[in-house]
Amino acid sequence: KKAEGWVGQPDEHVVGERFSPACYIAEAMPASLYLAWKYHEDFVGGLVANANVGGDNCHRGVVVGAILGLACGVPAEWSGALRVPPPR
Template identity: 35%
Template sequence: DIIDLAVTLSEDRSRSDLDNIHQLGEGWVGEETLGISLYCALKYQNDFSAGIIAAVNHKGDSDSTGAVTGNILGALLGYNAIDDQWKEDLELSDVILEIADDLCHGCQISEYSHYRDEDWEKKYIYMRRPVRQQPFVFFWKENEENGYLSNWYRCKFTVDDFEYLHVEQYMMA
């Protein structure tokens, strides 16, 4: 079983991470992604950066294994254990932190209670959030020179007399 193999390999210091990761697969299917991510999270359970670096440096689906490893180590170690280099210039970091804070502190809204939280309802039930619009928003920074437009962040632009709200809308047209 791949989970048992990931645990065993995480304890084996005689082989390189790359050899161990490739023994688990390339991460193109869910069980391989989970195996690689568990391996990296177990081997580097006290070092977020080392775990992420191991998770993304192989020939497979490294963005998926990096994302899952980051989620595991982030949940295990907490926000303060994540080096600033991973948090600086992170697109939508304010939204990510707000959602994480809301999930951490929870909401008492339930179909079985009479508790109401209007802010929570606006944000998560009715999806009404204040939208900050920039004329152009780049992938890494809002004002980066020679950057790439973000396909998620709302930034209106016009092509052939049609106004698009964001790059993804343009790409899907």
């Protein structure tokens, strides 16, 4: 419930002030879960928001991307350029 009040705030503020942009799991996992929750219907928006927050965005991106990919599916324009695209 507390996170619902954070949705209107900039992601940089929430991740940077409420959690931490650091790579340590104690900070990275809650920040990853928050971004996945906030962008649960927007795969691209969630990954772009994660990248824009800065800090250790590559490790958070693995978690955010996996959760949002499962929830939303990976857009064809993102997976179609892979050497071996995933089965549809």
